[in-house]
Amino acid sequence: MPATRSVYQIQSGMPFTISVFGDTANAGTVLGENPIRVNATGQPIFGPGTHTAAEWFNPAAFAAPPAFTFGNVGRNSVYGLGLQTLDFALARSFNLTEKTAFQFRAEAFNALNHTNLGTPNRYVNEPQFGTITMPMTPGREIQLSARVSF
Numbered sequence: 001m002p003a004t005r006s007v008y009q010i011q012s013g014m015p016f017t018i019s020v021f022g023d024t025a026n027a028g029t030v031l032g033e034n035p036i037r038v039n040a041t042g043q044p045i046f047g048p049g050t051h052t053a054a055e056w057f058n059p060a061a062f063a064a065p066p067a068f069t070f071g072n073v074g075r076n077s078v079y080g081l082g083l084q085t086l087d088f089a090l091a092r093s094f095n096l097t098e099k100t101a102f103q104f105r106a107e108a109f110n111a112l113n114h115t116n117l118g119t120p121n122r123y124v125n126e127p128q129f130g131t132i133t134m135p136m137t138p139g140r141e142i143q144l145s146a147r148v149s150f
Contacts, residue, residue: 002092011083014119015076018062021123025070037071038062038124045078056080056120059130080119085137086111096148103147113140 019035029036043061050057057078065071091105110116118134 005089007087009085013079013082015079016122017075018073018122020064021125026068037073039065039071040073053117053132055130056132057130062124064124081117083116084114100150105145107143109141
């Protein structure tokens with residue numbers, strides 16, 4: 001009888017902070033550590049046409065703070081995309097002799113080939129601000145294997 005295993009993973013989006021690329025507040029911040037936050041403009045963060053790879057959130061909802069100041073947007077105030085993936089394995093063993101066995105195994109990762117997009121660009125002073133340019137997980141991958149045990 002074949003053995004099957006599957007893992008279905010559903011995960012909500014991770015929070016991230018809308019920031020300015022670089023130390024515009026002259027606070028001595030090392031790039032990537034405690035980024036300088038931006039200002040909220042009062043525009044809606046998620047409006048019509050958002051939640052796509054081309055525009056995950058409304059870029060007009062945020063603006064870079066003036067030089068030597070900090071922004072007023074909260075830390076981790078925007079959530080990215082969720083994740084959904086199914087990994088599946090099917091294995092079948094055959095006895096060739098009394099002490100020898102043969103096993104065939106097929107595995108599929110992201111078997112449904114669901115596109116899981118990465119985190120949107122969070123830096124307000126970059127041209128790709130608000131867009132998603134990379135996938136979080138690769139597309140469907142299938143691997144086959146054979147094993148002889150003796």
